[in-house]
Amino acid sequence: MELVIQQLLLGLTNGMVFALIALGYTMVYGILELINFAHGDLFMLASFLALTLVGLFGLGDASGGTLAVGLVGVIVVCALFAAGLNWVVDRVVYKPLRKAPKLAPLVSAIGVSFVFMNLGLFWGGLPMDEFGGGVAPAAPKSFPELLPNINLLGEDATLRVTPKDLLVIVSSLVVMAALFWFVNRTKLGKAMRATAQNPVAARLMGIDVDKVIGATFLIGGALAGFAAVIYSLYINTINFQMGYQNGLYAFTAAVLGGIGNIRGAVLGGLVIGLLRAFSDQFIGAQWQPAILFGTLILILVFRPTGLLGSTAREKV
Amino acid sequence: MSEPLLSLSAVHTSYGNIEALHGIDLVVYPGEIVCLIGANGAGKTTTLMSISGCVKTRSGTIRFDGKDITQMPSDRIVRLGLAQSPEGRKIFPRLTVLENLEMGAFIRDDKAGIAADIERVIALFPILGERRHQAGGTLSGGEQQMLAVGRAMMSRPKLLLLDEPSLGLAPLIVLKIFEVIKTLNAEGTTILLVEQNARMALRHSHRGYVLETGAITMADKADVLLADPRVQAAYLGEGDH
Ligand SMILES: Nc1ncnc2c1ncn2[C@@H]1O[C@H](COP(=O)(O)OP(=O)(O)OP(=O)(O)O)[C@@H](O)[C@H]1O
Ligand SMILES: [Mg+2]
Numbered sequence: 001m002e003l004v005i006q007q008l009l010l011g012l013t014n015g016m017v018f019a020l021i022a023l024g025y026t027m028v029y030g031i032l033e034l035i036n037f038a039h040g041d042l043f044m045l046a047s048f049l050a051l052t053l054v055g056l057f058g059l060g061d062a063s064g065g066t067l068a069v070g071l072v073g074v075i076v077v078c079a080l081f082a083a084g085l086n087w088v089v090d091r092v093v094y095k096p097l098r099k100a101p102k103l104a105p106l107v108s109a110i111g112v113s114f115v116f117m118n119l120g121l122f123w124g125g126l127p128m129d130e131f132g133g134g135v136a137p138a139a140p141k142s143f144p145e146l147l148p149n150i151n152l153l154g155e156d157a158t159l160r161v162t163p164k165d166l167l168v169i170v171s172s173l174v175v176m177a178a179l180f181w182f183v184n185r186t187k188l189g190k191a192m193r194a195t196a197q198n199p200v201a202a203r204l205m206g207i208d209v210d211k212v213i214g215a216t217f218l219i220g221g222a223l224a225g226f227a228a229v230i231y232s233l234y235i236n237t238i239n240f241q242m243g244y245q246n247g248l249y250a251f252t253a254a255v256l257g258g259i260g261n262i263r264g265a266v267l268g269g270l271v272i273g274l275l276r277a278f279s280d281q282f283i284g285a286q287w288q289p290a291i292l293f294g295t296l297i298l299i300l301v302f303r304p305t306g307l308l309g310s311t312a313r314e315k316v
Numbered sequence: 317m318s319e320p321l322l323s324l325s326a327v328h329t330s331y332g333n334i335e336a337l338h339g340i341d342l343v344v345y346p347g348e349i350v351c352l353i354g355a356n357g358a359g360k361t362t363t364l365m366s367i368s369g370c371v372k373t374r375s376g377t378i379r380f381d382g383k384d385i386t387q388m389p390s391d392r393i394v395r396l397g398l399a400q401s402p403e404g405r406k407i408f409p410r411l412t413v414l415e416n417l418e419m420g421a422f423i424r425d426d427k428a429g430i431a432a433d434i435e436r437v438i439a440l441f442p443i444l445g446e447r448r449h450q451a452g453g454t455l456s457g458g459e460q461q462m463l464a465v466g467r468a469m470m471s472r473p474k475l476l477l478l479d480e481p482s483l484g485l486a487p488l489i490v491l492k493i494f495e496v497i498k499t500l501n502a503e504g505t506t507i508l509l510v511e512q513n514a515r516m517a518l519r520h521s522h523r524g525y526v527l528e529t530g531a532i533t534m535a536d537k538a539d540v541l542l543a544d545p546r547v548q549a550a551y552l553g554e555g556d557h
Pocket of ligand 2: 361
């Protein structure tokens with residue numbers, strides 16, 4: 001029983017991170033029908049920025065209030081960085097291709113993904129102490145354990161719940177609640193859903209569709225930046241390929257949930273997280289990809305639009 | 317007469333290499349209901365979409381309320397007071413009826429005024445009140461049409477473009493829509509109406525234009541067009557009185 005709950009916790013924490021990244025894929029797809037392949041690598045770059053900032057601020061030795069303030073600062077800077085970078089990429093790379101065939105921005109997104117990955121490689125090669133100076137650029141960098149690695153249930157308890165688990169789950173829930181509030185309750189949020197559902201009608205309502213697209217990239221980027229910080233704090237190691245791996249999980253989550261659907265992305269992220277945890281524990285890690293993609297295929301066979309895709313009457 | 321509210325002069329619009337409008341001249345004066353009739357594919361929708369800035373014109377000038385709007389982006393045109401209820405309704409399917417109406421008022425910030433106008437739309441189309449929390453995509457065709465007209469009213473436009481508002485509707489609902497058009501006009505909204513139902517449209521309009529394969533072939537007072545044998549032969553089939 002404890003084992004099941006332990007894996008549930010592991011699945012949830014990982015799933016939250018996948019969900020946060022999946023939201024960025026799904027929101028952009030919803031509005032542009034573009035799979036932004038660079039999104040995972042944006043997440044990776046934000047982790048490198050997080051590690052750099054942790055070093056610059058000397059957070060490795062900080063504790064208590066200083067650490068808390070510092071972490072909030074790192075989250076804010078990384079979210080702003082990823083939001084801004086995502087926005088710039090849209091303006092410079094995707095926007096000129098709005099009227100081109102869909103394949104053109106898609107191939108460009110793959111190009112941006114490679115550019116980001118090589119930036120990550122370059123960044124990892126910088127002679128910074130926090131990167132373990134001298135270690136090869138491609139080598140994983142260790143991200144300091146800033147949160148106490150203790151069991152909140154007591155060190156003797158069989159079930160292990162750490163402050164890191166709580167941080168990931170609680171802060172993700174808060175961020176997602178804020179996103180849902182924004183999308184469902186604010187004027188700009190409603191305009192985003194309207195633009196995704198019918199861009200021509202949105203124009204006829206006086207909505208500046210370009211601005212709405214820009215806002216979508218900003219928000220998706222900010223979510224990836226936030227996810228990068230909490231994931232790095234949780235997993236304590238980063239490398240230039242982590243965006244590719246996690247991006248693939250997140251993209252799968254978005255498709256599983258119904259690409260373009262915001263609730264679907266969250267649901268998909270959690271499903272992928274839980275599937276991974278349980279298949280690793282009870283079936284074997286070597287079977288994980290087979291289980292994941294087998295499930296994806298099964299779901300798409302029976303529900304081609306994904307779990308909450310547009311045949312369901314769910315609101316976006 | 318006063319200055320036109322809307323004027324098109326020599327407007328050419330193409331899709332790729334195919335020219336759909338071959339130089340349209342059209343004026344609408346403040347307070348008028350003007351209808352634009354023509355066969356399928358004549359270019360009626362293209363004309364309205366050119367005015368709203370959703371398709372780019374190749375040459376010619378479109379002026380609205382004293383400003384050149386030929387190259388203006390659609391959202392700025394709406395802000396000048398020109399709204400459209402488009403062909404095929406284009407309701408936001410997964411927004412509720414209320415949210416659809418709110419989107420119609422996107423350019424406005426006066427919360428109280430928006431709420432009052434939502435009530436006004438509901439007073440005109442009571443069924444929308446009953447369906448207010450339902451997703452737009454789940455409404456019937458007629459209900460969606462009412463929602464599209466109501467949504468276009470929500471920006472309080474000076475000029476309202478209506479593209480086939482009666483298409484596919486039961487006769488009673490068609491009457492209802494035309495009644496609302498009359499009411500809006502009496503309250504000061506100028507209207508440019510595209511209709512398949514030419515007889516009904518001409519009866520409710522001050523003036524009319526006939527569009528044939530991308531060019532205006534007739535322009536006159538509505539009752540003159542109604543009496544014209546060519547219009548009667550082409551657009552007012554016997555029997556549908
Ligand atoms: N998106 C498009 N791409 C290419 N050609 C188009 C497009 N839209 C319209 N056309 C062409 O332009 C011409 C005018 O079409 P338009 O839709 O304006 O006609 P309409 O008068 O509104 O017809 P209907 O009464 O059927 O609505 C037609 O020949 C049509 O095939
Ligand atoms: Mg048409």
